[in-house]
Each structure stands twice: as structure tokens, then as C-alpha cells.
Amino acid sequence: MTIAQTLKARQAEAVAAGVATKGIFARHAENAELWDVDGRRFIDFAAGIAVNNTGHRHPRIMAAIAEQADLFTHTCFHVAPYESYIRLAERLNALVDTGEDNRTMLVTTGAEAVENAIKIARASTGRSGVIAFSGAFHGRTMLGMALTGKVSPYKKNFGPFPAEIYHVPFPAAFSGVTVETTLAALDTLLASDVDPERVAAFIIEPVQGEGGFNPAPDELLRELRLRADKYGIVLIADEVQGGMARTGAMLSIEHSGVKPDLVTLAKGLAGGFPLSAVVGKASIMNAAHPGGLGGTYAGHPFAVAAANAVLDVIADEDLCGRAAWIGEKIENRLRTIAARQGMERIGDVRARGAMIAVELVEDREGKTAAAGLTSQVVAEAEQRGLILLSCGTRYNVIRLLPPLTTPEDVLNEGLDILEASLEAAFSKVAPAGA
Structure with a gap:
């Protein structure tokens, strides 16, 4: 049994059931990367639900905390x-x-x-x-x-x-x-x-x-x-x-x-x-x-x-400019993916800076929400080392919230994993419109 599995069992016995969590138990994190208790590395496209815009443990923030702790x-x-x-x-x-x-x-x-x-x-x-x-x-x-x-x-x-x-x-x-x-x-x-x-x-x-x-x-x-x-x-x-x-x-x-x-x-x-x-x-x-x-x-x-x-x-660090750059890069990548044959379940891509959404549907014409497929993509990404979150009143939107300090190579790696996760999840269901 892994450490994460042991902690999940302990959580079930100690924590109220209404406190829902993912299966990732954090050990440490730096900037846009997180490692779990079993040593698995994840790229973090959730950022603590938009909390860590400045990344995990930014040195200047940690220094400010240390200075205050002495007072x-x-x-x-x-x-x-x-x-x-x-x-x-x-x-x-x-x-x-x-x-x-x-x-x-x-x-x-x-x-x-x-x-x-x-x-x-x-x-x-x-x-x-x-x-x-x-x-x-x-x-x-x-x-x-x-x-x-x-x-x-x-x-x-x-x-x-x-x-x-x-x-x-x-x-x-x-x-x-x-x-x-x-x-x-x-x-x-x-x-x-x-x-x-x-x-x-x-x-x-x-x-x-x-x-x-x-x-x-x-x-x-x-x-x-x-x-x-x-x-x-x-x-x-x-x-x-x-x-x-x-x-x-x-x-x-x-x-x-x-x-x-x-x-x-x-x-x-x-x-x-x-x-x-x-x-x-x-x-x-x-x-x-x-x-x-x-x-x-x-x-x-x-x-x-x-x-x-x-x-x-x-x-x-001009994080406003950085957010605009990240958003444009991710949106362009997602629109390229959505235009490919076999990606018709991507119904919509929308972004305001580095607040990016991918809405999944059963078919683009009917726009029927694909909530189950959305959960599958998030799970596939987690297995591959990428943390994603879903949202939406129809539970069919993947939201992307990478830290605004994410290095370009890590961002690209995360997008590669996202594309592979979409492909894997889509391959397990019947073709859109079938």
C-alpha cells in the first residue's frame, strides 16, 4: 500500500465525508510543481484554486514571512x-x-x-x-x-x-x-x-x-x-x-x-x-x-x-503581462487541438488572461454537456502528472489556472500532458455524434 493510500484510509476515518478532496497528498511544492508523499511529481494547473498566482513558496514571500515571524x-x-x-x-x-x-x-x-x-x-x-x-x-x-x-x-x-x-x-x-x-x-x-x-x-x-x-x-x-x-x-x-x-x-x-x-x-x-x-x-x-x-x-x-x-x-515581475502571455499561449494551443479531427467534443475554449476554460460536449451541434467525459480527462491528467480542476453549472468545464510564474518549459510540458489526456479520454468513448 502506498503512503497516499494509507492517508486516504486515515482520512476516511478522521475527516468529515463532506470535505471532498482529490487523491493527491502533498509533501512539498515549488513554483508550478508539486510532489506527493510517494514522490510523484505533478505540474500544478490549479494553483490552490487561483491562490498561488505567484507560485508555491515564492522566495520573496517566504522571506517576508520569516521576517514577520521574528517579530x-x-x-x-x-x-x-x-x-x-x-x-x-x-x-x-x-x-x-x-x-x-x-x-x-x-x-x-x-x-x-x-x-x-x-x-x-x-x-x-x-x-x-x-x-x-x-x-x-x-x-x-x-x-x-x-x-x-x-x-x-x-x-x-x-x-x-x-x-x-x-x-x-x-x-x-x-x-x-x-x-x-x-x-x-x-x-x-x-x-x-x-x-x-x-x-x-x-x-x-x-x-x-x-x-x-x-x-x-x-x-x-x-x-x-x-x-x-x-x-x-x-x-x-x-x-x-x-x-x-x-x-x-x-x-x-x-x-x-x-x-x-x-x-x-x-x-x-x-x-x-x-x-x-x-x-x-x-x-x-x-x-x-x-x-x-x-x-x-x-x-x-x-x-x-x-x-x-x-x-x-x-x-x-510584471505578472499582469505574464498572465496575458500565458493565457494567449494556452488558448492558441487549445484551439489548435480543438480543430483536429477527433477533437469534436471540445465545444468551446474561452480565456480572460490566465483564466482559461475548455468546455466539453457530447456533440458541438447539440452542445449536450459531457460531465462524465470531463471527469475522465481530469483523472487521466492526474495519472500523467498534471493537476486540473473542473467547474461549470453543467460540470463539463475544465479550468486552467497555472501559476503566473510558471516557466515556459513547465507550461509546455503541462499542455502536452493535457493534450494526451484529452486524446486518451476521448478514445474511450464513441465518436462524437455517433
């Missing part, structure tokens, strides 16, 4: 604050373009950032309603699940959820959902189900994560901005997965030119350490009363030190 580990910012938190807030305020003076608060997880953004929007507006989108993912807390637009596995069996949360369809060109469809649904909602003067916030991922890596069309974001301004609604951009240089810009909403009121950040913010933030207009952020925001571990010194180093690395 103190925890004081609680509410008890004995520290300069590094304030410095990070100053930098994030300058980084996010809302068109106004900004303020920042730090917490620990993406779900916490989302919850606090909603709290702040409600405090600022005196309203309670929130409008989100189908396919959205905003966390696993009760409010996070209410905002999330995907039932399984996130919402199944966990209700009832908080009230006054509404959803409208998210545009997806491949699935035939247009911006016009979305806006018509939104305007109908505001006319028939909820008074716009009771809506505190719109919350949207400028590029959906769990929903299938669907970029929000610029037109939709502009129209949301117009309606937010018309009705006094706070526009929240959830940048938890798409932020921190992942899409070729520091924030994914920057591609549209639309300025949000509030932004939520997490994942890539601290290079592997748990940290999240809400950044936004001071006029909105300051609406919450003193003591109403925060938490015991919010803005932990180690995570803050890591985040300040992450911002340095993104700037000094």
Missing part, C-alpha cells in the same frame, strides 16, 4: 494594531479604481469578504435586498450559499437560506444566454419582485469561477453601473478568483472600464496565506459603525506580510 505572530489588530496592515490597506486603496477615495478592511476568507461587503452595502444604503447571478459562487457560509447560483454541491441540503437574495441569468455565449436576456430578466425582477429602492447591492464576478469561467460582457457591466447609479445601488465586484493579476489586469473588471463601488479580494492576495479584503469608496466603507467589522484573525500578520510581498512580486 510577532498574533496580537489581533483590534487589540494592538500594526503598521503592515495599514500599509497594505494604503496600497489596496491605491490599486482599486472606484473613482473616489477608498478605504480597506481585511478579513481571512473570500466568503468573509463577501459577507462584509454585503454588510457594508446594507449599512450604507439602509436597504436589505441583494441581486446576484446564476452560476455565481460567493462562498460556503449561509449568506455565501444564498448568493451562490449553483446548487450541487454547494447549496444542496443546507437550506433554508437568508431572505431577500435574488438571481438573474448570467450571460454565456456558448449556452445562448445573451446580455439582452439578462437585462430583461433584471428589469422584470425590479418591476415585479423587488423594489429597486429596497436593493442594497448588485454582486457579480467579472469572470465567473465555479460557473464555468464565463467573462461578464462589458455591456452587462456598463448596464449594471447605469442601474446602480440610477437607483442608488452598490455595485460589488467579486474579484476573489479573478483578481490579483490572474486575468492580465490587477482586477478582472478593469478590462471593461467600469468602476465598481466595492471590491472583494482573497485567494491570490497573499500567495498561499489566508487573507481577504473589502476595498471600496470611503463614503460607503465608512458607513459601518466602529466595532461592526473585523475578526480575531482578520488581517493576520503573516498573511499581511505575504500580501505586501505579493504586490511587490506582481509589479516587479
Whole structure:
């Protein structure tokens, strides 16, 4: 029995069944590579679900952590604050373009950032309603699940959820959902189900994560901005997965030119350490009363030190430019593969920077989701030493999230494995359309 098999058996006896995992038990990792407890090497195209944009154990991040460890580990910012938190807030305020003076608060997880953004929007507006989108993912807390637009596995069996949360369809060109469809649904909602003067916030991922890596069309974001301004609604951009240089810009909403009121950040913010933030207009952020925001571990010194180093690395190594280069390289390779005979089950390839998706179908004409085939490709890749993740409301999207620091030779090796995995999985099923 391998060490991994032994750990899997121990996990079954010790860890709640609802905590789903892959079968890879990590021993150590460097940049875009990971080795398991049995010595197997993997190329990591998951990056801890977009957490390790700067790669595993970036030297500058590790040095920042070591320096902080020599000073103190925890004081609680509410008890004995520290300069590094304030410095990070100053930098994030300058980084996010809302068109106004900004303020920042730090917490620990993406779900916490989302919850606090909603709290702040409600405090600022005196309203309670929130409008989100189908396919959205905003966390696993009760409010996070209410905002999330995907039932399984996130919402199944966990209700009832908080009230006054509404959803409208998210545009997806491949699935035939247009911006016009979305806006018509939104305007109908505001006319028939909820008074716009009771809506505190719109919350949207400028590029959906769990929903299938669907970029929000610029037109939709502009129209949301117009309606937010018309009705006094706070526009929240959830940048938890798409932020921190992942899409070729520091924030994914920057591609549209639309300025949000509030932004939520997490994942890539601290290079592997748990940290999240809400950044936004001071006029909105300051609406919450003193003591109403925060938490015991919010803005932990180690995570803050890591985040300040992450911002340095993104700037000094031009990771926004690197993300654009990686995305173009992967997208071109995937489109070449999709054009080959026998690859007709690749229904769509889409990318926003280094946030790339491959949607698999039973046939391109009918666009029937091939969820089982998607799982097979991910499993084939794992056997060959490549870590992939799936997503999508139809469970048929492979998402690619390589670290933005991935060396070109490792990136090419990973793409070779991906191509071989697609070929192997496709060969085990009947030809598309048969």
C-alpha cells in the first residue's frame, strides 16, 4: 500500500465525508510543481484554486514571512494594531479604481469578504435586498450559499437560506444566454419582485469561477453601473478568483472600464496565506459603525506580510503581462487541438488572461454537456502528472489556472500532458455524434 493510500484510509476515518478532496497528498511544492508523499511529481494547473498566482513558496514571500515571524505572530489588530496592515490597506486603496477615495478592511476568507461587503452595502444604503447571478459562487457560509447560483454541491441540503437574495441569468455565449436576456430578466425582477429602492447591492464576478469561467460582457457591466447609479445601488465586484493579476489586469473588471463601488479580494492576495479584503469608496466603507467589522484573525500578520510581498512580486515581475502571455499561449494551443479531427467534443475554449476554460460536449451541434467525459480527462491528467480542476453549472468545464510564474518549459510540458489526456479520454468513448 502506498503512503497516499494509507492517508486516504486515515482520512476516511478522521475527516468529515463532506470535505471532498482529490487523491493527491502533498509533501512539498515549488513554483508550478508539486510532489506527493510517494514522490510523484505533478505540474500544478490549479494553483490552490487561483491562490498561488505567484507560485508555491515564492522566495520573496517566504522571506517576508520569516521576517514577520521574528517579530510577532498574533496580537489581533483590534487589540494592538500594526503598521503592515495599514500599509497594505494604503496600497489596496491605491490599486482599486472606484473613482473616489477608498478605504480597506481585511478579513481571512473570500466568503468573509463577501459577507462584509454585503454588510457594508446594507449599512450604507439602509436597504436589505441583494441581486446576484446564476452560476455565481460567493462562498460556503449561509449568506455565501444564498448568493451562490449553483446548487450541487454547494447549496444542496443546507437550506433554508437568508431572505431577500435574488438571481438573474448570467450571460454565456456558448449556452445562448445573451446580455439582452439578462437585462430583461433584471428589469422584470425590479418591476415585479423587488423594489429597486429596497436593493442594497448588485454582486457579480467579472469572470465567473465555479460557473464555468464565463467573462461578464462589458455591456452587462456598463448596464449594471447605469442601474446602480440610477437607483442608488452598490455595485460589488467579486474579484476573489479573478483578481490579483490572474486575468492580465490587477482586477478582472478593469478590462471593461467600469468602476465598481466595492471590491472583494482573497485567494491570490497573499500567495498561499489566508487573507481577504473589502476595498471600496470611503463614503460607503465608512458607513459601518466602529466595532461592526473585523475578526480575531482578520488581517493576520503573516498573511499581511505575504500580501505586501505579493504586490511587490506582481509589479516587479510584471505578472499582469505574464498572465496575458500565458493565457494567449494556452488558448492558441487549445484551439489548435480543438480543430483536429477527433477533437469534436471540445465545444468551446474561452480565456480572460490566465483564466482559461475548455468546455466539453457530447456533440458541438447539440452542445449536450459531457460531465462524465470531463471527469475522465481530469483523472487521466492526474495519472500523467498534471493537476486540473473542473467547474461549470453543467460540470463539463475544465479550468486552467497555472501559476503566473510558471516557466515556459513547465507550461509546455503541462499542455502536452493535457493534450494526451484529452486524446486518451476521448478514445474511450464513441465518436462524437455517433
